[in-house]
Amino acid sequence: MGRVVVLGSLNVDLVAPVRRHPSPGETVLADGMDRYAGGKGGNQAVAAAAAGAGVAMVGCVGSDExxxxxxxxxxERGVDTSAVVTVEGPSGHALITVDDAGENAIVVVPGANGEVTWERVGAALGDLAADDVLLVQLEIPFGTVGRAARLAAERGARVVLNTAPYADLPPEVLDLADPVVANEHEAQLLAAAGAAPGSLLVTRGADGAEWGDVNLPAVVVDPAEVVDTTGAGDAFCGALAAALADGADREQALRAGLRAGAAAVRHRGAQSRPDL
Ligand code: ATP
Incomplete structure (x- = not known):
C-alpha cells in the first residue's frame, strides 16, 4: 500500500456567528468565535488518514501559535507532519461570518500558504515513490503544483489534482493528473476555458460522481440529516486518494469517495471540526 502525500494549504478557520453581515463601513457584533483547523490541504489529509491511508502533509504554517x-x-489525526515547514509570519486564515440564515461570508488570508514555494517544499517530495498518490489542490502557488505533478509523474506516482478553488492551469499539468477532480461549477469553468483533461472526475453533490465511463449515484442521505455540506468535496478527495493508494480501481475508489462525502454532510465543519 502506498502513501497519500498531500501538498496543499493549512488554514486556521475563525468562525463568528452574526445576526447579519455588516454592510461596507459598518461594524456588527458577533455572538462569539470558534477556531478550527481548515484549508483544503489539511482537510484532505485528515480525510485520507481517517480512511486508513498513511498520509504525509507537505505545506507551510506561520510562526504563530x-x-x-x-x-x-x-x-493527533495520524498525519505525518515532518514536511510541514514553519515560515516567519502569520499562518493562512479564513475569517468566516455566518448569519442567522446560515449564509457565509469568507475572507481568506493566504499567509503561509502563499509561501509554499518549490525551494521550501520540493526536497520533501524527493522520496515520492511509484505506489504513492500525490494529492494537490489550488490554494498554494500554482508553480509549485506544476513542479510537484511533474516530479510525481517522473516517479510513476499517481497525481490526484483537485481544481479547487478554480484556476486556469496549463493543459500539460492537467494531463498529468489521473484524475482531475472538479465539482460541477469547476467542471463548467474547465469546459469554458477549453480545457479537457485526459482523466476528469466530476462530483455532483447529492447526484453522486462520474469518472470517465463510471457514473455512480450518491449515498442517500435524508435531507433532514444534511447539516453542513462544507468540506464534502475535501472528504471525497481524501478518501478517493486513500483508496487509490491502496490499489483500488475506479469504481472502488469512487465508492470510497461517495461514502466519505455522504458522511461529511452529516456533520458540521470540514474536519469534523478539530478546534485549535
Ligand atoms: P464542498 O465545496 O461543499 O465541500 P464540493 O462542491 O467540492 O463540496 P460536491 O460535489 O458538492 O463537492 O460534493 C462532493 C461529494 O460529497 C459528492 O460527490 C457526494 O459524494 C457527497 N455529497 C455532497 N452532498 C451530498 C448529499 N446531499 N448527499 C449525499 N452525498 C453528498
Whole structure:
C-alpha cells in the first residue's frame, strides 16, 4: 500500500456567528468565535488518514501559535507532519461570518500558504515513490503544483489534482493528473476555458460522481440529516486518494469517495471540526 502525500494549504478557520453581515463601513457584533483547523490541504489529509491511508502533509504554517496548534492537531489525526515547514509570519486564515440564515461570508488570508514555494517544499517530495498518490489542490502557488505533478509523474506516482478553488492551469499539468477532480461549477469553468483533461472526475453533490465511463449515484442521505455540506468535496478527495493508494480501481475508489462525502454532510465543519 502506498502513501497519500498531500501538498496543499493549512488554514486556521475563525468562525463568528452574526445576526447579519455588516454592510461596507459598518461594524456588527458577533455572538462569539470558534477556531478550527481548515484549508483544503489539511482537510484532505485528515480525510485520507481517517480512511486508513498513511498520509504525509507537505505545506507551510506561520510562526504563530495557531500554526503550531494546527501541526499538533494533524499529528493527533495520524498525519505525518515532518514536511510541514514553519515560515516567519502569520499562518493562512479564513475569517468566516455566518448569519442567522446560515449564509457565509469568507475572507481568506493566504499567509503561509502563499509561501509554499518549490525551494521550501520540493526536497520533501524527493522520496515520492511509484505506489504513492500525490494529492494537490489550488490554494498554494500554482508553480509549485506544476513542479510537484511533474516530479510525481517522473516517479510513476499517481497525481490526484483537485481544481479547487478554480484556476486556469496549463493543459500539460492537467494531463498529468489521473484524475482531475472538479465539482460541477469547476467542471463548467474547465469546459469554458477549453480545457479537457485526459482523466476528469466530476462530483455532483447529492447526484453522486462520474469518472470517465463510471457514473455512480450518491449515498442517500435524508435531507433532514444534511447539516453542513462544507468540506464534502475535501472528504471525497481524501478518501478517493486513500483508496487509490491502496490499489483500488475506479469504481472502488469512487465508492470510497461517495461514502466519505455522504458522511461529511452529516456533520458540521470540514474536519469534523478539530478546534485549535
Ligand atoms: P464542498 O465545496 O461543499 O465541500 P464540493 O462542491 O467540492 O463540496 P460536491 O460535489 O458538492 O463537492 O460534493 C462532493 C461529494 O460529497 C459528492 O460527490 C457526494 O459524494 C457527497 N455529497 C455532497 N452532498 C451530498 C448529499 N446531499 N448527499 C449525499 N452525498 C453528498
Amino acid at each position: 495557531a500554526g503550531r496548534a494546527y501541526v499538533g492537531r494533524l499529528g
